[in-house]
Amino acid sequence: MTTLxxxxxxxxxxxxxxxxxxxxxxxxxxxxxxxSALAPWIAPYDPTAQNLNAMLLPPSAAHWFGxxxxxxxVFTRVLYGAAIDLRIGILAVIFxxxxxxxxxxxxxxxxxxxxxxxxxxxxxxxxxxFTVLVIAIVAFLxxxxxxxIIAIGAxxxxxxxxxxxxxxxxDKHLEYVDALRALGYSRWRIVLRHxxxxxxxxxxxxxxxxxVLVILTTxxxxxxxxxVRPPAPEWGLxxxxxxxxxxxxxxxxxxxxxxxxxxxxxxxxxxDGLTDLLRIRGQ
Numbered sequence: 001m002t003t004l005x006x007x008x009x010x011x012x013x014x015x016x017x018x019x020x021x022x023x024x025x026x027x028x029x030x031x032x033x034x035x036s037a038l039a040p041w042i043a044p045y046d047p048t049a050q051n052l053n054a055m056l057l058p059p060s061a062a063h064w065f066g067x068x069x070x071x072x073x074v075f076t077r078v079l080y081g082a083a084i085d086l087r088i089g090i091l092a093v094i095f096x097x098x099x100x101x102x103x104x105x106x107x108x109x110x111x112x113x114x115x116x117x118x119x120x121x122x123x124x125x126x127x128x129x130f131t132v133l134v135i136a137i138v139a140f141l142x143x144x145x146x147x148x149i150i151a152i153g154a155x156x157x158x159x160x161x162x163x164x165x166x167x168x169x170x171d172k173h174l175e176y177v178d179a180l181r182a183l184g185y186s187r188w189r190i191v192l193r194h195x196x197x198x199x200x201x202x203x204x205x206x207x208x209x210x211x212v213l214v215i216l217t218t219x220x221x222x223x224x225x226x227x228v229r230p231p232a233p234e235w236g237l238x239x240x241x242x243x244x245x246x247x248x249x250x251x252x253x254x255x256x257x258x259x260x261x262x263x264x265x266x267x268x269x270x271x272d273g274l275t276d277l278l279r280i281r282g283q
Contacts, residue, residue, distance in 0.1 A: 021273025025208075028266035036082035045073035047080040047233045056249035066251035068242060074252060077233035078259050084234050085263065088148055089215040093207055095153040100160030101203055105196045107161070108168035109187065119165075122158045130155055134217055135226060143226045152214055159210065160203055167199035201278050208271030212264045219260050235260050 035042070051071030059066045065074035107118035125133070137151035171177065172195065180190050221227035222236025230237055235256040242252030 019273035019276045021269040021271075021276060023273070025266045025269025025271075025273060028262065029270065032082055032263060032266065033086065035079055036086060039076075039079040039083065043073075043076040043079045045076045047072065047077045048231045056245060056252065058249075059251055065255040066249065068238070068252040069245055069249065074238070074255050077238060078235070078256055081233040081235045081238060081256060082259065082263070084145065084228060084232060085215050085218055085236075085260075088145060088152075088218045089211045089263075092149045092152040092214045092218075093156065093210050096156035096160050096210070097203060097207060099153075100157030101164045101196065101199065103157070104161030104163065104165035105168050105191050105199060108165035109172050109191050109195060115165075118161065122161055125155060125158050130213075131217060131220060135221065135224065138221055138226045143221070143229060145228050148218055148221060148227060152217060156210065156214070159206070163203055163206060164196070164199045167202060168195050171195055171198055201274075205271055205274045205278065208267045208274060212267045215260060215263055215267075 039047075049072065051067070054063075054067050054071040055069055057063055057067040057071075063073050063075065065078060068074055068077070103118055107115040133155050134148075134151045137154060138147055141147040141150065168191070177190060177194070180194060218227060218234070219236030219239065222234045222238075223240040225240065227236050228234040230241075238256040239253045239260075242249065242254075242256070245252055
């Protein structure tokens with residue numbers, strides 16, 4: 001994608017335009033955030049109220065996304081579910097970014113036994129597939145929103161640790177770092193004030209994709225019955241409940257599935273736009 005445009009008119013400086021991916025993905029995400037925040041005012045029904053006289057009604061003017069097997073309005077539940085899945089998706093990546101980035105940065109700069117301990121720990125955790133390990137932790141702690149965030153944070157930090165460590169290993173031998181050492185700057189100051197800020201952009205790009213992974217993992221946990229407890233309108237739980245009615249009520253599972261796909265595309269576009277922006281700035 002072409003994102004950097006030079007204005008060739010005389011006397012006017014080059015301008016940096018917003019990448020298309022960031023604009024499109026950000027717009028989609030803003031719509032989803034607004035819909036979830038305004039759900040109590042724009043949703044036509046109670047998300048947990050059952051109406052056994054309106055079970056598995058197809059999409060219509062009264063029920064835009066139809067109803068589920070308990071007569072609950074699927075559109076309403078998708079709106080309320082957006083708040084749950086986005087909250088988990090965003091909160092679950094904060095600890096991995098901070099802890100993983102700091103751990104990887106320090107390990108990469110200090111080296112020696114500290115780097116060996118961190119990387120062997122990373123190797124041990126990496127040996128088990130991400131989703132399998134998260135499922136095991138949630139199964140041990142019990143299904144809840146807080147435990148999902150804890151489980152994902154306990155596993156996901158290794159990705160940021162590896163990413164930031166690689167950036168620090170690349171930069172720590174550059175001339176500006178040698179100059180900082182010559183000036184007597186401490187290790188912590190060099191890492192925190194100079195090396196880590198340079199490693200943040202690549203980590204931020206990956207962060208957008210990581211939110212997608214967390215949302216899909218949350219949906220998978222809900223599908224397996226290890227996610228948010230019912231009758232909460234969580235997308236994975238809704239898909240799990242609706243899968244038994246695909247023949248005569250496909251919308252009960254398809255609509256929350258489309259919502260997961262919509263959120264994933266939004267964050268992927270943002271990550272793609274950030275990648276283009278950083279690539280062009282680095283030219």
